[in-house]
Amino acid sequence: MSFEFIPTRVFYEPGVLDYPLGKTLVERFRRMGVTVTPTASHNRITGIPGNTPAAAYREAKRTLVIGVRRSEMFQSCKPSAHYQLPLVTSCPGMCEYCYLATTLGKKPYVRVYVNLEEILGVASRLIQERLPEITQFEGAATSDPVPVERYTGALKQAIEFFGREPNGRFRFVTKYTDVDSLLDAQHEGHTRFRFSLNCEEIVDKFEHGTPSPEERIIASGKILEADYPLGFIIAPIFRFEGWQEAYRRLMERSAEELAKRAPSGWSSEQLTLEFISHRFTSKAKTNILGVFPNSSLPMEEEMRKFKYGQFGYGKYIYRPEEMKEMKEFFHAQAKCYFPLAHVEYFI
Numbered sequence: 641m642s643f644e645f646i647p648t649r650v651f652y653e654p655g656v657l658d659y660p661l662g663k664t665l666v667e668r669f670r671r672m673g674v675t676v677t678p679t680a681s682h683n684r685i686t687g688i689p690g691n692t693p694a695a696a697y698r699e700a701k702r703t704l705v706i707g708v709r710r711s712e713m714f715q716s717c718k719p720s721a722h723y724q725l726p727l728v729t730s731c732p733g734m735c736e737y738c739y740l741a742t743t744l745g746k747k748p749y750v751r752v753y754v755n756l757e758e759i760l761g762v763a764s765r766l767i768q769e770r771l772p773e774i775t776q777f778e779g780a781a782t783s784d785p786v787p788v789e790r791y792t793g794a795l796k797q798a799i800e801f802f803g804r805e806p807n808g809r810f811r812f813v814t815k816y817t818d819v820d821s822l823l824d825a826q827h828e829g830h831t832r833f834r835f836s837l838n839c840e841e842i843v844d845k846f847e848h849g850t851p852s853p854e855e856r857i858i859a860s861g862k863i864l865e866a867d868y869p870l871g872f873i874i875a876p877i878f879r880f881e882g883w884q885e886a887y888r889r890l891m892e893r894s895a896e897e898l899a900k901r902a903p904s905g906w907s908s909e910q911l912t913l914e915f916i917s918h919r920f921t922s923k924a925k926t927n928i929l930g931v932f933p934n935s936s937l938p939m940e941e942e943m944r945k946f947k948y949g950q951f952g953y954g955k956y957i958y959r960p961e962e963m964k965e966m967k968e969f970f971h972a973q974a975k976c977y978f979p980l981a982h983v984e985y986f987i
């Protein structure tokens with residue numbers, strides 16, 4: 641199945657017309673028959689319809705905003721990277737547990753920037769400031785950057801920029817599979833391409849508008865064949881009837897595809913694995929139920945352990961004995977299917 645993102649409406653800051661990419665995008669969407677409207681600021685968009693939280697969310701996910709990023713600074717991105725690389729915000733997917741639904745507000749519209757050279761210029765300065773250390777940038781802190789890549793080419797440009805930077809590294813994560821345009825990028829091993837995976841039972845129920853696990857696994861094989869450093873994030877992990885077998889199958893199928901596609905000399909030593917168990921905050925639960933009133937996400941507080949978070953609000957995680965069982969299970973799966981992989985964490 642193809643997940644071509646075609647926005648219903650596009651807003652643009654007039655300043656984007658000063659950049660070749662901005663001009664091309666505005667003309668392209670007009671030619672496609674999409675409603676294209678100027679807006680004063682890419683931060684305050686009025687004109688996205690929707691009277692209920694659910695309708696506003698859906699309409700926002702079909703809205704693309706094209707802007708110019710003026711700030712000379714990037715947000716920090718501890719502990720996974722030093723900085724966020726701001727290329728895209730949000731994504732057209734509608735995963736019920738997406739944390740961006742909490743952080744991006746009620747209308748998480750998709751936003752892209754057209755001044756890529758300037759953005760990468762800031763990255764270059766930040767790399768210089770930390771020499772001789774290596775500086776890591778995360779490209780998916782507030783987005784899934786792949787669905788809009790067909791329009792902007794921003795990821796490819798960033799990947800090739802980091803390919804030329806001996807002291808810069810790039811990483812991002814995606815659930816999307818439209819990766820062919822990135823296969824010939826000159827990455828020089830400086831970009832780690834991570835795929836977010838889950839078992840079919842979970843993707844079908846909760847990750848609306850995203851490719852199937854099988855499609856993601858096939859895309860990860862292509863990325864490995866193109867010699868990128870690769871990683872899998874299995875998240876969020878749920879306990880349900882048959883969860884062990886479902887996740888075991890996912891790991892087995894991933895290992896089978898990678899074995900087929902791996903370049904000669906590749907070993908699972910070069911693979912990173914991240915495991916994140918499902919957790920929720922009271923605020924996220926309220927938001928999720930506003931947008932997905934019939935959600936079947938397991939969010940019963942009494943079934944979980946309450947844990948205070950570092951930012952003052954607490955979250956509901958699985959109980960300690962359940963966590964222990966899950967952690968042991970995933971470490972054992974990693975050992976079995978990717979014996980040398982680097983398990984970054986299980987949380």
Ligand code: SF4
Nearest residue numbers: 731733734735738784
């Ligand atoms: S694909 Fe990622 S960014 Fe997009 S809705 Fe799902 S979780 Fe959120």
